[in-house]
Amino acid sequence: MNFNRKLYSDDLLKSLYSGLLKPRLIEEKMLILLRQNEISKWFSGIGQEAIAVGAAMAMEKDEYILPLHRNLGIFTSREVPLFRLFSQFQGKLSGFTKGRDRSFHFGSKEHHIVGMISHLGPQLAVADGIALADLLENKNKATLVFSGDGGTSEGDFHEALNVAAVWNLPVIFMIENNGYGLSTPNNEQFRFKSFTDKGPAYGIDALQIDGNNILEVYDAVKTAAASIRQKPRPILVEALTFRMRGHEEASGTKYVPQELFEKWSQKDPVDNYEKYLLDQKVITYSELQEIRKDIKKEIDEAWTQVAKAPTVIADTSFELGDVYAPFNQIMIKASSEKKVKRRYVDAISDSIRESMEKYPKLVLMGQDVAEYGGVFKVTEGLVEKFGKKRIINTPLCESAVLGAALGLSINNYKAIVEMQFADFVTSGFNQIVNNFAKIHYRWGQNADVVVRMPTGAGTAAGPFHSQSNEAWFVHTPGLKVVFPSSPYDAKGLLNASIEDPNPVLFFEHKFLYRSVSEEIPDSYYTEPIGKARMVTEGTDISIITYGLPVIWAKEIVANLGNYSADLIDLRTLLPWDKETVENSVKKTGRAIVITEDTLTGSIASEIAAYIGEKCFQYLDAPVARVGSLDTPVPFSPALEENFLPKKRMKEKIQELLLY
Known part of the structure; x- marks a missing residue:
């Protein structure tokens, strides 16, 4: 040598x-x-x-x-x-x-x-x-x-x-x-x-x-x-x-x-x-022996100390409480009473812009997010304001970009990653469910990353651009999953997600981008992660849903005749608001859980099971679930309409009211 x-x-x-x-x-x-x-x-x-x-x-x-x-x-x-x-x-x-x-x-x-x-x-x-x-x-x-x-x-x-x-x-x-x-x-x-x-x-x-x-x-x-x-x-x-x-x-x-x-x-x-x-x-034999002796002594002393150290005693509350990095969300109200009419897509763009002004060490990455503004134009105009060091076009490599976002967090930055479509997150799945989700529980390092997920059907985009895949992540401890249905919630919840030092999967329904609008504050504000919103209040049935089905459900509720309903927009799927759901079901005695996702293994199934376990004695009818067909999302508008649960949810609500 x-x-x-x-x-x-x-x-x-x-x-x-x-x-x-x-x-x-x-x-x-x-x-x-x-x-x-x-x-x-x-x-x-x-x-x-x-x-x-x-x-x-x-x-x-x-x-x-x-x-x-x-x-x-x-x-x-x-x-x-x-x-x-x-x-x-x-x-x-x-x-x-x-x-x-x-x-x-x-x-x-x-x-x-x-x-x-x-x-x-x-x-x-x-x-x-x-x-x-x-x-x-x-x-x-x-x-x-x-x-x-x-x-x-x-x-x-x-x-x-x-x-x-x-x-x-x-x-x-x-x-x-x-x-x-x-x-x-x-x-x-x-x-x-x-x-x-x-x-x-x-x-x-x-x-x-x-x-x-x-x-x-x-x-x-x-x-x-x-x-x-x-x-x-x-x-x-x-x-x-x-x-x-x-x-x-x-x-x-x-x-x-x-x-x-x-x-x-x-x-x-x-x-x-x-x-x-x-x-x-350079060294003598006796020096070598002395070095060896000193190291062995250090090793033996450390091992003796470890042997005497107490073993782990399982504490369920401690384990559950240590899945997420500590964060006490303090609600921020809009600083101005001025309101502007904004579409869902505009509200998300406003949130990113205001958050980047609030956090100088916030970086946004994704395919075509800079000059092009993203395929849905959510990030249009941001590169002119913040520059290409903070609005970063990436190669087509979801895993590397998500990994890089985690690296930014480790080195004291915040990161937003835009998936071009939520469907494409499969190419980076490992980083999210094994690196992001477990890193704080394992060694106390948080993953201060928001993954934006344009999701959902209704646009005749076929099986690889229309999936509802939120349930994959709801199953993974250590992640937070947010899914707003209105411009107001989209802005307030995205701001809150960026504030949160934990990894957040933020689902944005593509159909809602330009189809819904409302007056929202023109200044920065937040909404609570983990808290549902009561869209309408009633006494006869609890309708629990999120995303695009909230819009469908509002139409149904408006035409219930002599019946009235609690329409609960979950907004956050992990952790979801058990208290609001439980209190509503105890009041109405009837519950239906609706998801755009395919039904088997969906969040609707989890919530229905929870209601059956916790509210059984208050129920006047079986808990109902409605979701999309258990098939891939079809391309043809006629097939897609049949796939989605819009018609079936109306029929199921009527059936449940008459039970």
Whole structure:
């Protein structure tokens, strides 16, 4: 192994050695504890330590690093206290995730580390967002994100590199190429010879380094980081290495030819660097032994302390109360009595404009949202007012843009992401349900992101531009789901959603954009998230709905003759207003829940079940549900009209009143 110290000092070389040895000694301890059933699982980085340690020590302490399974050296190099680190491995309350996740599935704002999720690829786009925030503030910072060679087969890898290249983001993409994705060798993962072939295709500088040579890793990352701080752009670094143990300990290594172990054992990063330091008389053997002794003592003391730490005691109220980042919404009334007539689309546009004036660190991203104004022209004119640094056109890559929005939030920005159509959110589903929704519950990091979702049928747009997919997200703890039906609520609730530090899916019905209008305040105001609106009040039936069916229901209620109805517009679907619904049903004795969504598995089913459970003794008739047919949304106007529940809801209301 060829070590080139260049002009680096003896003190630095010694520091790199201590940094390299520490994760190795921790691993040796953990492997013993694993055999003793003291820990449940372990992803070994033995043989790969030089990459994590060299890269982390080359970065500035306040620059973000996004590690993966085998990057223990990131945490130790950032001086994460071993007590907390070991508590995390043990699932103790004193760990970073309070026992809710394991190993390296956590982050620490204090140490500028962002925790991974098991899906591997999404980390890359989050790094883009962190770097974008630094770029917007002219901070001259770099961001470092890790991927294994196997993870590069994910679409997230392509999307993140492409976005970073297009936006000139100061990100170092570190590819740890250890030859295997779990048990699948690289020749079954991809056909190119080197990841350096990837860089030029994206317009990205790329280099290959010896990942077992800590001096080479340190120098490459230090040089790359210094360069992109001054001239922002992404750089791809391929670090060649080898995993000396299984993907995780239970998987074993039988699938790896023995000669590879023999070859790479000669390239052990710790042994080779130690020999180099001794040969160059940078350090003495007694100093090495003293360093080893001190690290082992630190490890043993921390483990003893963790062993005495209390285990987690389940507390249901605490668990439920920690799903969302704390936020006490304070209602804001309009500062002026002046009102203007605004369409639904105008109200949403007004909200975005007023919120961007209120929050200088609010960024809006989406396809065609700048000069073009979005396909529905909601954002028309905003780029002239706020500029292209805050109204950002994106490539067609929903996952990367959502990941970047999370990265902005981690780096203290707010973000709005416009889905061109709600249907297209499927391409970014993982970021929302696994990254956004769980990040606060896991390690206390909020996702201050609003995802705007033009949704719904009634425009003869067919099965891929008309779906009502709100139920997908209502099922996911950690998200908030908002769906206004009027211009007044659209503006007030979008303002509130942007204020809220939690992730909000904000559904905007496309049919309503230009079909409804009303007088609304000309100034900034908010409406409460989680509180329904009583559109009409009555005594005979409770009609519970949201979105476009609210408009249909108003027509029906106006023609009920001698009957009267509570028409409840839910407005928020997660969390939904149980109190208002329950009180109404107890009063009327009849309930119908209506959704534009297909009926099976819809929010209507959930609310109907709740009413049946909580209000059974007050009911004079079965709880009714009405929704669209359980088919994809058809294109033909005649088929679409039959698909939608407008006619069926009128019939069901009459049937329920006569029960």
